[in-house]
Amino acid sequence: MALSRKDFLIHITLNELYNTHSLILQHIEALVSSRCSQDLARFTYSLSQSPNGEQHLRILTDELGPAPAQLPRKENRTLELQLHPSGQGPREGGTKE
Numbered sequence: 001m002a003l004s005r006k007d008f009l010i011h012i013t014l015n016e017l018y019n020t021h022s023l024i025l026q027h028i029e030a031l032v033s034s035r036c037s038q039d040l041a042r043f044t045y046s047l048s049q050s051p052n053g054e055q056h057l058r059i060l061t062d063e064l065g066p067a068p069a070q071l072p073r074k075e076n077r078t079l080e081l082q083l084h085p086s087g088q089g090p091r092e093g094g095t096k097e
Contacts, residue, residue: 008083015076022067
């Protein structure tokens with residue numbers, strides 16, 4: 001995964017997303033009950049405007065279900081995700097197809 005400060009873009013492969021999904025599911029209890037739960041609550045609040053970050057993370061993981069299996073190297077693709085400040089949408093021409 002790469003983050004470009006200039007463009008506020010994240011370049012991440014499908015397998016990196018799938019692995020992150022799997023790790024969140026594997027360690028969800030530690031994420032919601034440890035010291036990082038306060039930071040997680042602030043982060044998920046900024047994403048969802050929900051004051052209960054713990055609950056929001058569980059809702060998201062329940063909706064997503066199990067992590068997909070890793071793809072073969074030839075099928076793995078890189079995604080470009082553009083970041084936007086909270087409450088702001090993409091700028092004109094902000095997406096690449």
